[in-house]
Amino acid sequence: MKxxxxxxxxxxxxxxxxxxxxxxxxxxxxxxDVTYPTxxxxxxxxxxxxxxxxxxxxxxxxxxxNFAEFDYIVSPSGSCVLHIKEHLHTTHSExxxxxxxxxxxxxxxxxxxxxxVKNLKARFPHKVGLHxxxxxxxxxxxxxxxxxxxxxxxxPLQLLSQVEGLELITLKRGDECCxxxxxxxxxxxxxxxxxxxxxxxxxxxxxxxxxxxxxMSCLMHMEGILKRENSQVxxxxxxxxxxxx
Amino acid sequence: xxxxxxxHPELSETFNQDEARVDWHDETLWWIRQKRDKSxxxxxxxxTLREKASQIKDHVLSELAGxxxxxxxxxxANGIIVHWxxxxxxxxxxxxxxxxKHGISQMVKSKSMLTEECHLNEYLEQKGIGVIDSDLGxxxxxxxxxxxxxxxxxxxxxxxxxxxxxxxxxxxxxAGTSDPQILTEAARQHLRETFLTRKAALxxxxxxxxxxxxxVVCTNEGNADMGAHLADVxxxxxxxxxxxxxxxxxxxxxxxxxxxxxxxxxxxxxxHFKKPRKGQEMHIVLVDNGRTVQMGREDFRxxxxxxxxxxxxxxxxxxxxxxxHSYHYAISGPIGAIxxxxxxxxxxxxxxxxxxxxxxxxxxxxxxxxxxQQLYKWRQVIVKEGYAASSKKLSMKLxxxxxxxxxxxxxxxxxGRWVLKHIPFAVNNQFNPWYKQREMPAVPKESFGxxxxxxxx
Numbered sequence: 027m028k029x030x031x032x033x034x035x036x037x038x039x040x041x042x043x044x045x046x047x048x049x050x051x052x053x054x055x056x057x058x059d060v061t062y063p064t065x066x067x068x069x070x071x072x073x074x075x076x077x078x079x080x081x082x083x084x085x086x087x088x089x090x091x092n093f094a095e096f097d098y099i100v101s102p103s104g105s106c107v108l109h110i111k112e113h114l115h116t117t118h119s120e121x122x123x124x125x126x127x128x129x130x131x132x133x134x135x136x137x138x139x140x141x142x143v144k145n146l147k148a149r150f151p152h153k154v155g156l157h158x159x160x161x162x163x164x165x166x167x168x169x170x171x172x173x174x175x176x177x178x179x180x181x182p183l184q185l186l187s188q189v190e191g192l193e194l195i196t197l198k199r200g201d202e203c204c205x206x207x208x209x210x211x212x213x214x215x216x217x218x219x220x221x222x223x224x225x226x227x228x229x230x231x232x233x234x235x236x237x238x239x240x241x242m243s244c245l246m247h248m249e250g251i252l253k254r255e256n257s258q259v260x261x262x263x264x265x266x267x268x269x270x271x
Numbered sequence: 272x273x274x275x276x277x278x279h280p281e282l283s284e285t286f287n288q289d290e291a292r293v294d295w296h297d298e299t300l301w302w303i304r305q306k307r308d309k310s311x312x313x314x315x316x317x318x319t320l321r322e323k324a325s326q327i328k329d330h331v332l333s334e335l336a337g338x339x340x341x342x343x344x345x346x347x348a349n350g351i352i353v354h355w356x357x358x359x360x361x362x363x364x365x366x367x368x369x370x371x372k373h374g375i376s377q378m379v380k381s382k383s384m385l386t387e388e389c390h391l392n393e394y395l396e397q398k399g400i401g402v403i404d405s406d407l408g409x410x411x412x413x414x415x416x417x418x419x420x421x422x423x424x425x426x427x428x429x430x431x432x433x434x435x436x437x438x439x440x441x442x443x444x445x446a447g448t449s450d451p452q453i454l455t456e457a458a459r460q461h462l463r464e465t466f467l468t469r470k471a472a473l474x475x476x477x478x479x480x481x482x483x484x485x486x487v488v489c490t491n492e493g494n495a496d497m498g499a500h501l502a503d504v505x506x507x508x509x510x511x512x513x514x515x516x517x518x519x520x521x522x523x524x525x526x527x528x529x530x531x532x533x534x535x536x537x538x539x540x541x542x543h544f545k546k547p548r549k550g551q552e553m554h555i556v557l558v559d560n561g562r563t564v565q566m567g568r569e570d571f572r573x574x575x576x577x578x579x580x581x582x583x584x585x586x587x588x589x590x591x592x593x594x595x596h597s598y599h600y601a602i603s604g605p606i607g608a609i610x611x612x613x614x615x616x617x618x619x620x621x622x623x624x625x626x627x628x629x630x631x632x633x634x635x636x637x638x639x640x641x642x643x644q645q646l647y648k649w650r651q652v653i654v655k656e657g658y659a660a661s662s663k664k665l666s667m668k669l670x671x672x673x674x675x676x677x678x679x680x681x682x683x684x685x686x687g688r689w690v691l692k693h694i695p696f697a698v699n700n701q702f703n704p705w706y707k708q709r710e711m712p713a714v715p716k717e718s719f720g721x722x723x724x725x726x727x728x
Contacts, residue, residue: 036674039719040684041712046719062723068674075628075647077654078667084675160629172308173586173634175317199301203588207627212704214625216284219708220293220592221627250709 030060031096033130035106035242036068042242045263049102049133052269056141060100063092071109075208079113086116086123094122098140099130102265104162104240105208107132111166132166133265134240138181143188150270151191155234156182157225157248158201159241168240172201182240185268192267195232202228206247222251230259237261276599276618279625283593297591299427304585306534307635314526323523325639328576331514332566338481338514339557345484346555349546356558359389365556366391366473366506367398373504373552375400375471381488381495382406383475384422384579385508385558387601391473402473403465405494407458414441420595422602423532423581428594462494472498474544476509476555477578478524482517485545486555489528489538496542506554507544511562512575524578527637531580565613570648574609576638583632583642589625598622605632609645612653620658623649681720688714 030053034046053060069089070082089110093099101107110130116123137143162168169180186192205211205221212218226248229237237252237259239245245261252259287293311317331338343353356362362385370378378395380386380402392402392413404413408425412418414437419425426434435448444457474495479486486507488495499505515524521541529535547553566572584590584604595603600611600619608622623646632642653659673683690697692714699706717725 034719036680036684040688041715043715043717043719043722047722050723062720064720064724065677067677067680070674073667073671073674075650076663076667077624077650077652077659078671079651080655081667081671084671088675088677160627160631164630164634171631171634173631175312175314203627203629203631205588205627207629210624210627214280214283214589215704215707216280216287217589217592217625218627220287220290221588222709224297224592246712247709249712250705253710254708 027059028097029095030058031093031099032060032062033066033069033093033099033101033106033110034062035101035103037246038102038242041246042263045102045242045265048263048265048269049100052133052137052265053100055147055269056137056143058141061096066092069106069109070113071106072208074109074113075210082113083117086114087118089114090116090119090122090126093126093130094119097129098136099126100133100136101130102133102240102263103242104132104134104159104166104168105243108161108165132162132168132240134162134168134181134185135166137268138184143185146185146188146268148188148268148270149190150267152235153193153195153233154186154236154238154267155195155197155229155232156186157204157229157237157239157241157244158182159239159244160201160203162240163201169201182264185264186238189267189270195229195234197228197232199228204244204248206244208243211247218247219251222247226251226255226257226259230257234259236267238264238267240264278621279593279597279599280621282597282599283589283625286594286597287592293592295430296428296594300585300591303424303533304582304635307531307582307585308534310530310534310536314530320523320527321637321639324527324578324637325576327515327520327523328638329573331516332512332572332575335511335514335566338516339511342479342481342484342514343557345482347484349484351484351546351553351555354554354556356556356560358560359558362389362508362556362558362560363391363394366508367395367400369504369506369554370395370400370471373470375504377401377403377469378471378473379403379405379465379469379498379502380409380473381475381490381498382409382425383473383508384419384602385475385510386473387419389558389560391508403462403469405462405465405492405498406490407455407492407494410458410462411437414438418596418601420603421581421584422579422604428596462497466497466501469498469502471504471506472502473506473508474499476507476513477528478515478521479509479513479555480516480518480521481514483545485518485543486513487521487525488542488544489525489540490542491535491539493540496540499542499544500548503550504552504554505544505547506556508556508558511557511559512577528578528580531582531635531637561614565610568613571609571613571645573640574606574613574642574645576640577606577610578638580637582635582637586631586635587626588629588631589627593625598625605642605646606640609640609642609649612649616653616656617658620653623647623653681718684718688718
């Protein structure tokens, strides 16, 4: 049986363990051999996107040490996975790093492309808005982007459509960025918040009870805005919906 | 001067003080993005066209020297006088010397982002030469004494009422006029007078064809033609990257340009200039101004493929909510943010960070410039060259230390969650930019790692 290494991004580990637990349980339910290497910390993206890629050697080596042995590395974050795919390099184990770059998967793409999940036993009787996180969408091609003149597809929707009772709402702008952007959210606070408010509003006016997506970071940003506005609307990682019964 | 320039975050914060105006700005540009989508969507081979354009431009950049020389030869054979300018100053001096030779003290100019980049208007004004911009949007920002905020839509940040006020002040339209039809007519009358009396006209260049020595200028108002056809001296200024090999390649670029820019199938006027008419003098100024340096930077060379359509601005969620002036460079938006650091890393150190790296820009770009990847790469260069704030450096080093060791990470995570839970005001205060308009995440009772350990005991 192929071995799956579960990569839980640092902020998910610390602040949103629910998303990690749902991912783990979901993969277990599907009969997979899942392990969480306990020595893992972070993919290094927060430093790299701030221009400090040269400081990420320690993180990168740690990542390789933790995950090299697995057949697949799966993570509930499109952004962190994209970072690994594009930027994982190490001085001492570049061959292993190169291999990892090809076997790391975001959860949704893993479920659709590798596990080929067709019949999910999940139930979530609510109105849900899907946030297309940019790195998952434009970086990992989880779904077609509105910029291209090309046939549409959506891996998250392929999964959400298997969830009983779930009603997906339509947004005015289907794939606009929420404004999180890593350290952008504090360096460019004004624009970041305005982008987040606009994104949240699109979900609210279209009747969402929950906002979901494949990246907890975008959801954390939107949750911060929803809570400040005293909204009852909640955010949930897509794994939590796919794991709901 | 550079020390006094406000940064993108500061200028954006000011722009965001009027939220209704930000909404209006965002909606206006999003509407143009949607027009672009519709127009691009009507061409089934759109993505093939983009790929073709990208490859033609890559090819041109790889053999630019040769193409420039053949362009010069052919242009000269057509009777055009060709000048070479190493930088902005030399460009301005050349234009000035041409005007001086003819004793001309007033000039009409159609749209040219290159002259904005070189600050030609200011230079000529100091020399006592008056310049009137004939593109309506450019004229409006000129009257307002502002730089353009967008390369295709220079006054997109202005509402029609504000334009009415400007025209009342400068062109004598009745106070309170905001009807676009009336305002445009007032501008037409005013500019007609300018066209008839100016002896020199300057235009930009959209495409210069190496094979024939001719150049093409795209406008919607016909103002480039009006200026050039009525003047004794026509000066066309272009960056050296505007070259395309053959006339037939125009078919690719003209189909992409207007559709990407505004959603129009083609600009109203695509004017071909090949040789001066009898009695007219025609000049071309070929400008480097940092372009050859950028060509030498492998990671950033592709930025020179830009055809100045502005699609990356219209699609950029940051640009739409910060306005063009927040980029404090002649060319705003994502493309400006990858071009500007080539000229001055210190002054424009903030621009590559004015992005969430969402990638929308790279995917609307008609010549497929990897804009967001270049933004990421500029960040690395800017930090390595020492232009990052020292507070940032310290926090990054601390973060690296923490995240490089699982033990330190677990302790720090636990400590962080403890602080957030027990002394929230240590985090939830005015010094935390996250907290200013957002709540912090709720503190879970345990981390995933702690849960996993118990689960698998």
